[in-house]
Amino acid sequence: MPSRMRTRLKLERRKMTDTGLYGSVYEHLRTYADRLDRSLIGLRNPDSNIVKHARMEIAHLLREVIDGNSTNPATRFVSIILKQDLPPVTGKGLPLCESLANTLEQRLPDLNELNQLEQIAIILDKECASTLARMKGRG
Amino acid sequence: MIEPYLEVAIRQAQERAKLLKTKMPQPSRATEFVALQQLCENRIDEIIRLLDYLLNDTTILSKELIKERIRIFRRTIGELSQLETSAITALNRVHDDDIFLNKLIFQIHKEINFPLSPPTVTCLSRDYFSINPALHLLEVPLAESEFLLHLPDLYHEIAHLLIATTNNPKVESLQQALGKLLFEVAKHFDKERMINLRATGPTEYFSHVFDLLERFWIPWATEICCDLFAVFTLGPAYAWSHFHLTAAHGGDPYDIRLNSFMSHPPDHARMETMLIALDLLNFRSQVTDIKEKWEALVKSIGAEQTPIYRRACPSQLLQQAVAYTLDGVKNIGCYVVSETTTGMVHDLLNNAWQKFWVVPDQYPTWERETINTLKQMANPRTLGQR
Numbered sequence: 001m002p003s004r005m006r007t008r009l010k011l012e013r014r015k016m017t018d019t020g021l022y023g024s025v026y027e028h029l030r031t032y033a034d035r036l037d038r039s040l041i042g043l044r045n046p047d048s049n050i051v052k053h054a055r056m057e058i059a060h061l062l063r064e065v066i067d068g069n070s071t072n073p074a075t076r077f078v079s080i081i082l083k084q085d086l087p088p089v090t091g092k093g094l095p096l097c098e099s100l101a102n103t104l105e106q107r108l109p110d111l112n113e114l115n116q117l118e119q120i121a122i123i124l125d126k127e128c129a130s131t132l133a134r135m136k137g138r139g
Numbered sequence: 140m141i142e143p144y145l146e147v148a149i150r151q152a153q154e155r156a157k158l159l160k161t162k163m164p165q166p167s168r169a170t171e172f173v174a175l176q177q178l179c180e181n182r183i184d185e186i187i188r189l190l191d192y193l194l195n196d197t198t199i200l201s202k203e204l205i206k207e208r209i210r211i212f213r214r215t216i217g218e219l220s221q222l223e224t225s226a227i228t229a230l231n232r233v234h235d236d237d238i239f240l241n242k243l244i245f246q247i248h249k250e251i252n253f254p255l256s257p258p259t260v261t262c263l264s265r266d267y268f269s270i271n272p273a274l275h276l277l278e279v280p281l282a283e284s285e286f287l288l289h290l291p292d293l294y295h296e297i298a299h300l301l302i303a304t305t306n307n308p309k310v311e312s313l314q315q316a317l318g319k320l321l322f323e324v325a326k327h328f329d330k331e332r333m334i335n336l337r338a339t340g341p342t343e344y345f346s347h348v349f350d351l352l353e354r355f356w357i358p359w360a361t362e363i364c365c366d367l368f369a370v371f372t373l374g375p376a377y378a379w380s381h382f383h384l385t386a387a388h389g390g391d392p393y394d395i396r397l398n399s400f401m402s403h404p405p406d407h408a409r410m411e412t413m414l415i416a417l418d419l420l421n422f423r424s425q426v427t428d429i430k431e432k433w434e435a436l437v438k439s440i441g442a443e444q445t446p447i448y449r450r451a452c453p454s455q456l457l458q459q460a461v462a463y464t465l466d467g468v469k470n471i472g473c474y475v476v477s478e479t480t481t482g483m484v485h486d487l488l489n490n491a492w493q494k495f496w497v498v499p500d501q502y503p504t505w506e507r508e509t510i511n512t513l514k515q516m517a518n519p520r521t522l523g524q525r
Binding site: 022023024026027031033034037041044046068070071072073074075076077079083118121122125128134135 | 199213299317
């Protein structure tokens with residue numbers, strides 16, 4: 001969500017707790033964020049097989065997000081989040097995910113591309129944190 | 140710089156995790172809580188292992204991975220905190236009312252052919268009904284086991300488990316139904332944005348509005364899907380329960396607040412969707428009855444539909460939600476209700492609402508007697524006096 005919009009958001013008065021509602025979303029987001037972080041760690045492993053596996057895993061995760069036909073709720077959640085949150089960060093939106101996926105299928109990312117992957121991981125981590133806060137009624 | 144802090148914080152989290160194991164009483168107070176206890180112990184072990192990894196793995200200790208290390212650390216602490224404040228607290232304070240509701244939820248699980256194991260129920264909610272899918276723990280308010288009219292919400296809560304479960308082919312069809320709905324949502328708002336680009340007027344403002352509405356729909360789609368699961372497996376009692384909740388605790392049922400994050404869809408959109416679903420199941424006379432009373436409620440609140448309401452909750456999306464969810468519920472093997480459905484909890488909750496409307500003055504006595512009888516059947520030691 002654009003930051004100017006986020007700053008305007010205030011905690012709404014709830015008549016129901018949000019544990020279940022955000023719990024469902026959180027489980028999917030956290031699984032996705034964990035897979036991405038584990039793969040980013042894998043990219044720095046000295047074992048070339050682990051590096052290759054991590055590279056392909058990230059490409060696969062990104063392909064899922066840009067797949068317009070996917071009916072997996074996790075990728076649909078992530079897709080909406082990245083579509084809105086990536087532009088202010090990178091100026092490229094969802095097409096950036098596609099370009100990074102193409103690169104990772106061919107070769108290791110360079111420093112600039114690693115930074116872009118890092119931005120995606122940060123956005124997802126922030127979303128996990130705010131979803132968890134909403135689960136606890138603090139959102 | 141931050142590494143020394145992180146090392147101590149991780150070790151302390153490990154100590155806390157171990158200590159939490161001692162807070163779960165042994166032997167278990169009731170068989171209904173054994174599964175939750177085992178789950179908590181397993182989770183604590185996983186957390187300790189993960190913290191070990193963050194402390195000792197040679198790759199993660201590299202300086203360039205500090206961001207990844209902190210992200211994983213924080214998410215792990217979040218999980219530990221959730222365990223401590225909900226599941227372990229519930230295990231630490233088991234009550235007879237919890238046991239009664241656990242028996243009831245087990246009966247629901249059998250009656251509707253629920254494809255996952257039933258959650259554990261605790262009466263320790265500090266607010267309304269809610270479920271923690273990761274812990275398989277359903278929380279209800281302290282006195283809820285003494286009343287019937289809100290219990291239909293149990294059906295809604297267990298649906299969250301179906302949505303949140305990962306890597307389980309038994310529930311994939313329902314998850315795909317939600318995925319299809321979210322796809323339609325994205326398509327709808329992309330189209331709205333395109334139209335907005337060509338429009339005159341405050342296009343930048345509307346561009347923000349559409350971003351916000353699309354974002355709201357992430358939880359809204361989930362919530363509507365769970366509402367529909369409850370309608371499809373229980374029937375009209377769930378719509379009545381929504382009426383009851385809105386009448387007693389709701390605000391303006393058409394309200395769309397763009398200055399706050401709306402976690403739940405507007406109450407009217409939820410009721411609209413439920414009525415479409417009940418109509419599809421041929422509960423025609425009940426639809427007429429619920430609609431009539433709902434309109435009277437809305438009128439008495441003084442609420443009116445606003446233009447932004449329909450932009451946020453287009454009828455087409457609500458109808459698609461009903462069609463996709465019905466397919467999903469059928470495909471995961473749950474029994475879809477009809478006028479001829481019978482079952483102990485199904486009959487109890489639907490009859491309760493019928494009695495409430497037909498003989499309101501007799502309802503409180505009937506409810507008390509019914510609950511007392513059920514509690515005695517569930518646990519002979521409990522006299523269930525209130």
